[in-house]
Amino acid sequence: MIVALYARYSSDNQRVESIVAQLRACREYCQKYGYTIIKEYADEAMTGTNDNRPQFQQMMRDAEAGMFEMIVAHKVDRIGRDEFDYYYNRHRLEACGVGLAFAAQGFDVSTPEGALMNNTLVGLAAYYSRNLAKEVQKGQRENALQGKTNGGKPLFGYKYAPDKTYLVDEHEAEGVRMIFDMYLQGAGYLEIASALNERGFRTRRGNKFGKNSLHELLRNRRYIGTVVWGHNTKMPNGKRNNHRPPHKDTLVIPDGCPAIIDKETFALVQEKMEQRRKHRGMCTARHTYLLTPLVFCAHCGAAMGGVAHRNQYGVLYRYYRCQRKTRMGTDICPNHSMRADVLEDLIIGQIRKLFLNPDAVEKLMASVDEQYRILKENDCKSLEGLKTKKAAVMKKINSYLEYIEEYGMPDRIAHQRYQGWISELEKLEAEISRREASVPAPLSRAVIRQYIDKYSNALASGSAGNIKNVIAAFVSKIKISRDEISVSFKFRVFGSCTDDGAVDGT
Template structure:
C-alpha cells in the first residue's frame, strides 16, 4: 500500500477583495486534492485580511519556520499562486526555500511539473500576479489623489484634533484641538517632549487612539502641516518589502500634494513654523546626553576649519563642561585648545544683549512700544464694543421705563429693568476700569532697561537653556575660535518688505583675545590696555610686512 504523504495547507484572503468564506472555499479545494492524491492534511496556516504583496504575514512566516525545523509534513498545499504571493521575487525565493527544506509546494488549481516549460509558466504566473497587485495599487492611488485634490479625507484615522464629516472633509474637534494647541505652544516656548507629555497626561488629554501621549505622538503632530491649514497627501514613503513603513522618511516634493488653506487650521502658520524652528534648533538637546550645550552647531575651529562640540572635562577636584574641536575626537590633527563653556556662553550672551539692546535701540524700542500702546487705547475692540453695548442697554432700559409709565408695571417688566440695570452697571465698571488703566500710561526707557536685565538673567538661567539656544541660533551667524581669539558674528536678516525672513542681512562682529576671556566674564578686563595691545600688534605687523 502506498504511504500517505503528510501535508499542510496554506490559505489567505486580503481585506480589500475577499471575505472570510474565501478561506473555507480554499480549504475545500485543498482537501479534495489531498484525498485524490493520498495525502493527509495535518495542519492549516491561514492569514486573514493580509495582503500578498509582502511575505510579512504571521501564518506564512510560521509555516516557513516550521518547515525549517524538521517538520512532520513534506508538502504545502496552496489553492493558487496568488494566494502564496503576489510578488514575483518572493514567490520564487520562498518556493525554492521550502524545497531546500525538503517540502514540496503544490498549487492545487494550477499544476506545475518539474520541467523547463512549467518553470517558465510559474514565472509568468508570478509576473501576472505582481502586475495585478501593482496595477490595483495604481488605480487605488489615482482615486485617492482625486480625493486629495478636492481636500477630502483619504482614509485611515484622522489626525488628533480633527473629525471627518459626511462629505469626507476634515472638521475641528475642539476638545482634541486644545491638546494640539498646547503641544505647539509649549514647543514654541522651548519645552522638551518630556515636559509637554507630562502636562498633557496630567490634564487628561489622550491620543486619537485613546492612549497616553508618548514622544512619537508629538513628533508626528508637530510635523503635520494640516494643523496650519495646509492639506497634504502622499508625503510618507511607501512600505518596504516587509510591509514596514518609516513615517519619518519623505517622498520627493514633486510627488507630494500640498494645498494651502485646504483644511481648517488649528494653530496659526506663525506658531506652526516657530514650534518647528525651535525643535530644529534644539534637536541636539533631545538626546541621551546628560548635558545640553548652548552654542553647539555655531562654533567653528579657527585652526582646522572643523566644528566644535560639547564635552565633559574631568579633573581631580571638579568637572567642567568645555567646547572642543571635533577633529580631535575623530583623531585628525588639530592643535586647537578647548574652551570652557561657562566663559564662552557668558561672553556671547553679554555681547548679544549689548548689541541688540544698546542705548540707541532702547530709544527706538521705547518709542515703538508707546506708539503701539497708544494705538491700542484708541482701537481696542473690547473697549469699543463695551461702549456700544452700554448705549444699547441704556436705550432699552429707557424705552422700558416709558412703557411702564403708559401701561403700568408688572413682575416681568420689573425683573427686566433689574436685569438691564445690572448689565449697565457691569459694563460701566469695565469701561471705567479700562479708561483708568489707559490714562497717562507712558512706557519709559528705564522700564525697558529693567526688562532687558531680566532677559539677561533669563538667558543665564540653566533651566532656560533650550529656549536661549533657539534665540541665539536665530541671530548668530557663526562663532570662530582660534588659539588666539574668539570672534562672534551676529546677523540681522531683512527682506525688502521689512520682515526678518529675507535674504538680505547685516553682520556685526565682536572679538576678544582668549587670554582676556576669563577676566571679561569676571568684569576685570582692562579694555583700554587690550585695545592698545591690539593696535600695537597691528602696527608691528604692518612694519614687518613693509
C-alpha cells in the first residue's frame, strides 16, 4: 500500500524535534505493516484548531489527485483539534478512497469499537483547545473594556501608548481624513490609493496602498471611537469571518478609543458605499478557472486571477489577468490578459502529449530515476554540511568541558555561550535525523502506469475538479508575459511551452 505521512506541532512548548519524533514513529508503523511511503508532510508551529495549514492542504490536494492510498499520522489530534474540520476532511479522504491510520493509537476506525475510540479522542482534543481559548478570551475581553490593545499592529492612523491604550498618530490621521474626504467627493479606490502613495503614506506592512487596502478602512468604526471586540470569533463551523453580523459574543464599546473621523462623515461614507454596492456590474456569476493558483505574471511576479467580461453582444469571455494590475491600476504592470479557454486547452494538451500516453512511461521513469538520484545527491551534500557543523559545535563543547575539568567553572557569559552550543547541537541532530529518513522510495513502472491510467480517466471525465487535480499533479508554475508562456512541469526532463503549443527541451 502506498501511504503518506503527516506530522504537526503547535507553538505551545513544542519544537522541531516533535516533528522528527512523530515521523520516526510513523515510519516504524509503516515498516511494521509493509507500507511504501511516497511523501511526508509537516506543518511546524501551526495550530490544529483549523485546517488552514499549508502542508495539510497540499496533502489533501495530493490525496484527491490519487497520489496515495492512506495517510499515517502519529495521533488523532495531529490531524486537527476541531471536530467539524476533522470529520469534514476525513469525509473528503473517504470520498477519494484514502484511509487514515494513527501510529501511536492502535485502533481500526473501520470497526465499531475503533470508531468509538476515534470519536472520543477527537472530542477530547477539541475540549482541550476550546477550554484554552476560553481562558485567553477572558483576558482579551477585559483589555477591550479598558481600551487596551490585544496585540498586533495598530490600525492605520493610530499608535500604542506605553500602557497599551490607543493614541492618534497625527501624521497618519491626516491620511485617514483624506481617504474619507476623497471618497465622499466621488473618488474611486485607485485614485485615493494613488494620492496616498504620492503623499508618502504606506500600509502597516510598508507597502503602497491599493484598492483592497481601503475598503476595510472605510468600514472600520474605530475611526469614530467605537471599539468592536469579538465580532470575528469562530462560528459553529470553526471558521472566522470579519464581515459577520453582530452576535452574542460581540462587544461594542462606544468612546473606547480616540476618534479621527466625526460620526456624520462616517455615516455619509457608509451610505455612499452601500449605494455603490447596489450599482455594481451585473456580471457576478462565478466561473471555473482550471489553472488558479498556478498562473503568474512574468513581468511583476504577481498571481494572475480569473476575470470575466461580456462584450456588446452579451458573449462571455474568461481571462487570466495580473492581480497586481487589477489592484493597483493599469500603469503598474504592462502585461496583457490571457484568454482562459486558450491557455487551459494548451496546458491540458501538453499534459496529454507529454505524460498521458503509453510512450511516456519510459520517459517518466527515466525522469523519476534522475530526480531520485539528484535528490539523494543533494541530501548527501546537505547532510555532510550539517554533520560538519555538528562536529564544529561538538569541538566547542568539548573544549569548554576540558576547561572546566582543569580550571573550574567559568563566568556567566561563557556558560551562556555553552548553553547556546547545546541548543544548536540539539537542532542540528534533529535536522540530521529528519534528513536521513526523508527520502521517499522510488516508484516502479507498474505504479507509474497505474497513475497514467488514473489521470487519463480523470481528464476524460470532464469534471472541473478532476481536471484541476490532474493539472496540479503535473504543473508547478505557469508564467505569462506579453509574448511568451512558460510552463514549469514537475518532471525536469521536459522543457517550457510557448504560446503556439511547442515544447522546448528533451
